[in-house]
Amino acid sequence: MPEIHIEITNGCNLECSNCTRHIGHHKKIFKMDLEMIRKAVVSLTEPVAGFPQGFPGTIGIMGGEPTTHPQFAEICKLFQKLIPEKHKRQLWTDGWGWEKYKAVIGETFDPDNIIYNSHQDTDVGTHQPLLVAAEDCVEDKELMWRLIGNCWVQWRWSASITPKGAFFCEVAASLDWLFNGPGGFPIEPGWWVREPNEFMDQVERSCTKCGGAVPMPGESAHADYDLVSPSNLKRLQDAGSPRVARGKYKLTDKVFTKEEIQEQIKKGWAPYSHRPYRVDGNLVRF
Ligand code: SF4
Helix, strand or coil, X not given: CCEEEEECECCCCCCCCCCCCCCCCCCCCCECCHHHHHHHHHXXXXXXXXXXXXXXXXXXXXXXXXXXXXXXXXXHHHHHHHCCCHXXXXXXXXXXXXXXXXXXXXXXXXXXXXXXXXXXXXXXXXECCCCCCHHXXXXXXXXXHHHHHCCHHHHHCCEEEECCEEEXXXXXXXXXXHCCCXXXXXXXXXXXXXXXXXXXXXXXXXXXXXXXXXXXXXEECCCCCEEECXXXXXXXXXXXXXXXXXXXXXXXXXXXXXXXXXHHHHCCCCCCCCCCEEECCEEECC
């Protein structure tokens, strides 16, 4: 993976529908303390066998919305100290704290490494329904595992670190927090140098509960609900999800046939292209 995230908080100023971090469903919001953030960064920068410079990709500050963390400026300073190469630091933000933190953001990150998505263009943006569990919506279990084995998140997005450890997938990391899972790998140097079969326990307990790998129509990122399948609704109720308590969900018991899944792929299913970007004033999808 070209990047690994450190999730400094799962708190956010927004509550988009079908959020990859399941915003609105967490009963408890975490904010990583500085010592844990230091440990997370060092786990990626320490030399390990075969990687004398540590993790060769970029290290991202991710949330939730990172600028809602009350120590955001100190976290930026810590990144400057622990990661001397500016081009290896990255920030993901909806811009909430831009005015307050503009100077320290500019000092810490190259402009190309500030990934900004306001999530405010209410007419555009779709999200993959991640709370539609693969185990509920794909009857053919061999097909389900083939889809999971090819999950686009694995080849496009990131592994990540939360207060509960290090995870092979950023969505799996959020699911572990949401459903009170056993946590990830210990946050120690070299956790990221692993063969796929070493994180199969994480795959088995996360991917079956996740809709990321299943080709299905996207939902507007601005809908007033999350699409949820029966087993996940039960889990969310057991976890005391505030968003479910407010009725902000739509239950679906749809089961996709192999033919419907193939049709979705033929139609050009591309959940990673979840929003257009503005290029010279025009909306363009990548
Ligand atoms: S299916 Fe697994 S790998 Fe894909 S997004 Fe979900 S948890 Fe991550």
